[in-house]
Amino acid sequence: MGGYFLKILFALLVCFLHTEISILGLNSTSEISRVKCIESERQALLNFKRGLVNDSGMLSTWRDDENNRDCCKWKGLQCNNETGHVYMLDLHGHYPQRLSGLINISSLIDLQNIEYLNLSNNDFEGSYIPKFMGSFTNLKYLDLSWSRFGGRIPYELGNLSKLEYLDLKWNSLDGAIPSQLGKLTSLQHLDLSLNSLSGEIPSEVGVLTSLQHLDLSGNSLRGEIPSEVGKLTSLRHLEI
Numbered sequence: 269m270g271g272y273f274l275k276i277l278f279a280l281l282v283c284f285l286h287t288e289i290s291i292l293g294l295n296s297t298s299e300i301s302r303v304k305c306i307e308s309e310r311q312a313l314l315n316f317k318r319g320l321v322n323d324s325g326m327l328s329t330w331r332d333d334e335n336n337r338d339c340c341k342w343k344g345l346q347c348n349n350e351t352g353h354v355y356m357l358d359l360h361g362h363y364p365q366r367l368s369g370l371i372n373i374s375s376l377i378d379l380q381n382i383e384y385l386n387l388s389n390n391d392f393e394g395s396y397i398p399k400f401m402g403s404f405t406n407l408k409y410l411d412l413s414w415s416r417f418g419g420r421i422p423y424e425l426g427n428l429s430k431l432e433y434l435d436l437k438w439n440s441l442d443g444a445i446p447s448q449l450g451k452l453t454s455l456q457h458l459d460l461s462l463n464s465l466s467g468e469i470p471s472e473v474g475v476l477t478s479l480q481h482l483d484l485s486g487n488s489l490r491g492e493i494p495s496e497v498g499k500l501t502s503l504r505h506l507e508i
C-alpha cells in the first residue's frame with residue numbers, strides 16, 4: 269500500500285518537474301538564441317556618445333544602466349543575428365535633431381564588422397575624417413554628407429575595397445582628390461560635390477567601371493576632364 273502511494277507521489281513529482289523544466293527550457297533557449305551586443309563594441313559606442321557636445325536626444329537609448337546593457341537594442345544600430353557584431357550604424361540627423369561637436373570617428377574602431385555608416389546631416393564643426401577610416405575594411409556604405417567635416421580626404425579611404433557608396437557632399441573638405449580612390453573598384457556611387465577640393469581630377473577615376481553616379485561639381489577643380497572618364501560605361505549620372 270505504502271509502495272503504491274509513493275509511486276503516485278513520484279509520478280506527480282516527475283510530472284511537476286517536467287512541466288517546470290520545459291517552461292524554464294523554453295525561456296532559456298529563447299534567451300540563448302537572442303544575441304546580445306559585444307562588450308568592446310558597447311564601450312566604443314558609449315565613448316563616441318561621450319565625445320559629443322549635444323545629441324539632441326538622438327542617443328537617449330544609449331545608456332549604461334542595467335536595463336539597457338544590450339546595445340543591439342539601442343536606436344540607430346543593428347547587430348548581426350548570429351555573431352552580435354554591429355553591422356549598421358545610422359545616425360543621420362534630421363533638423364533640428366542632430367549630433368553636434370567635434371568627433372573622432374576613430375573611437376568607433378572596435379566596430380570591426382561595420383558595413384553601413386551614415387552620419388549625414390549633423391554638425392561636426394570641422395572635424396577631420398581620420399586616416400583610421402581606412403581600417404573599417406568591411407564598409408560598403410559610407411555617408412558623411414552635410415555634416416561640416418573639414419580637412420582633407422584621407423588617401424587611406426582607398427583601403428575600403430568593399431565600398432559601393434561614398435558620399436562626402438556639402439562639407440568643407442579641401443586639398444586634392446586622392447588618386448587612391450581609384451582602388452575602390454566596387455564603387456557605384458561617388459559624390460564629392462559642394463566642397464573646396466582643388467587640383468586635377470585624377471585619371472584613376474577611369475578604373476571605377478562600376479560607377480553609376482559621379483558628382484564632383486561645386487569644387488575648385490582645374491585642368492581637363494581626363495579622357496578615362498569615357499571608360500565609365502555604367503554611368504547614369506555625371507556632374508563635373
Ligand SMILES: *[C@@H]1O[C@H](CO)[C@@H](O)[C@H](O)[C@H]1NC(C)=O
Nearest residue numbers: 290291292293294295296298
Ligand atoms: C518566460 O519568462 C517570463 C518572465 O521573464 C514569463 O513572463 C514568461 O511567461 C515565460 N515564458 C514561458 C513560456 O514560460
Ligand SMILES: *[C@@H]1O[C@H](CO)[C@@H](O)[C@H](O)[C@H]1NC(C)=O
Nearest residue numbers: 321322323324325364365366
Ligand atoms: C541641443 O540641441 C537641441 C536641438 O538641436 C536644442 O534644442 C538644445 O537646446 C540643445 N542643448 C544644448 C545644451 O545646447
Ligand SMILES: *[C@@H]1O[C@H](CO)[C@@H](O)[C@H](O)[C@H]1NC(C)=O
Nearest residue numbers: 346347348349350351355356
Ligand atoms: C535576422 O533574423 C530574422 C528572422 O529571425 C531575419 O528575417 C533577418 O533577415 C535576419 N537578419 C540578418 C542580418 O541575418
Ligand SMILES: *[C@@H]1O[C@H](CO)[C@@H](O)[C@H](O)[C@H]1NC(C)=O
Nearest residue numbers: 360361386388389409411433
Ligand atoms: C543617410 O541618411 C540620409 C538622411 O539624412 C539619407 O538621405 C541617405 O540616403 C542615407 N545614406 C545611405 C547611404 O543610406
Ligand SMILES: *[C@@H]1O[C@H](CO)[C@@H](O)[C@H](O)[C@H]1NC(C)=O
Nearest residue numbers: 372373374375376377398400
Ligand atoms: C582619435 O582616436 C584615435 C584612437 O582612439 C587616437 O589614436 C587619435 O589620436 C585620436 N585623434 C584625435 C585628434 O583625438
Ligand SMILES: *[C@@H]1O[C@H](CO)[C@@H](O)[C@H](O)[C@H]1NC(C)=O
Nearest residue numbers: 399400401402403424426427
Ligand atoms: C592601407 O593599406 C596600405 C597598403 O595598401 C597599408 O600600408 C596601410 O597601413 C593601410 N592603412 C590603413 C589605415 O588601414
